[in-house]
Structure formats: C-alpha cells, structure tokens
Amino acid sequence: MTTMFNPSRDQVRQFFCDTYRKWREGAVLSGAEVPAADIIALHPEYHALLADPDALGREWTPEQGAMNPFLHLSLHLAVAEQLSIDQPRGIRAAYDGLRRRLDDEHDALHRLLECLGEAVWKAQRNGGAMDAEGYLEAIRRSAPGA
Structure with missing residues (x-):
C-alpha cells in the first residue's frame, strides 16, 4: 500500500508529468502541484521529458553521468517544503x-539539493535518521568563502 507520504517511483513520475501537462494547459493546480509547477518552470530542459509518455519507464544511472530529472524535481519539492516551514529549524536562515553570498537564487537552491541528497544518502548508508545539524552545516559550508 502506498500513501501520499510514501509514493512509488511511478507515482512520483506520474505526478510531475501530470502537473506539467496541467500547467502547460493552464488548468487549475492544487496542493503540491502549485510548487511543483513553479519548479518545473525553472527547468525548461525537462519539459520535453515530462511530456513524453515513455519517460515514466526510463532509467538514469550514475554511470550515465546525468541526474535523474524526477529525483532532481523531487529534491526541489522537498527543499521548497523545508524552506516553507523552516524544518529542519534554521534552514531558511x-x-x-x-x-x-551567491547572489543567485536558483544556484543556491541547487546547492541545497546537493546537501540534501548527500544527507539522505548518508542516512541510508548508516541505516539511521538524517543528521539535520550536519545537513545545515553542509549548507553553510557550501557558500563561497564559507
């Protein structure tokens, strides 16, 4: 059984494809579709993929050297939620x-994505919870001159 808190890979991919379609058509967006559409708008390089029905079954591996676009969009959505509620506490600051320091909002968001991805990977590798303070420290260190 899946829930909105633990969607399958296919459900996540379908969500982004459906949101892109609705956004492109000017349909009413609701809930998580609103920030997802904002994130999709920042990534025109993914638009053709999101319109492609075959995209749902594609695989992206580290050996290919390209980030999985659905993972990238999902990390963006997670960071948007973290920033909106300031969790972990201090992430907004x-x-x-x-x-x-970067004078570039999108570059700053991408640095947060990298830090989040690393924090999640470490938690999975160690079989424990994500180290929120380590995650925040990595964000602070990611700025030039930090």
Whole structure:
C-alpha cells in the first residue's frame, strides 16, 4: 500500500508529468502541484521529458553521468517544503545566507539539493535518521568563502 507520504517511483513520475501537462494547459493546480509547477518552470530542459509518455519507464544511472530529472524535481519539492516551514529549524536562515553570498537564487537552491541528497544518502548508508545539524552545516559550508 502506498500513501501520499510514501509514493512509488511511478507515482512520483506520474505526478510531475501530470502537473506539467496541467500547467502547460493552464488548468487549475492544487496542493503540491502549485510548487511543483513553479519548479518545473525553472527547468525548461525537462519539459520535453515530462511530456513524453515513455519517460515514466526510463532509467538514469550514475554511470550515465546525468541526474535523474524526477529525483532532481523531487529534491526541489522537498527543499521548497523545508524552506516553507523552516524544518529542519534554521534552514531558511542558512538558505538566505547562501543566496545572498551567491547572489543567485536558483544556484543556491541547487546547492541545497546537493546537501540534501548527500544527507539522505548518508542516512541510508548508516541505516539511521538524517543528521539535520550536519545537513545545515553542509549548507553553510557550501557558500563561497564559507
């Protein structure tokens, strides 16, 4: 059984494809579709993929050297949620500092994605919870001159 808190890979991919279609058609978006559409708009390089029905079954591996676009969009959505509720506590301030130092909002968001991806990978590797303080510290260190 899947839930909205533990969607399958296919459900996540379908969500982004459906959101892209609705956004492109000017249909009413609701819930998580709203921030997802904003994120999709920032990534025109993914638009053709999101319109392709064959995209749902494609695989991206580290050996191919390309980030899985659905993973990238999912990390963006997770970071947007973290920033909106300031969880882990202090992420909004860490992000604001990073954004000011980089003077580029999208680059700052991508640095957060990298830090989140690494934090999740470490938690999975260690079989434990994500180290929130380590994640925040990685964000703080990712700025030039940090």
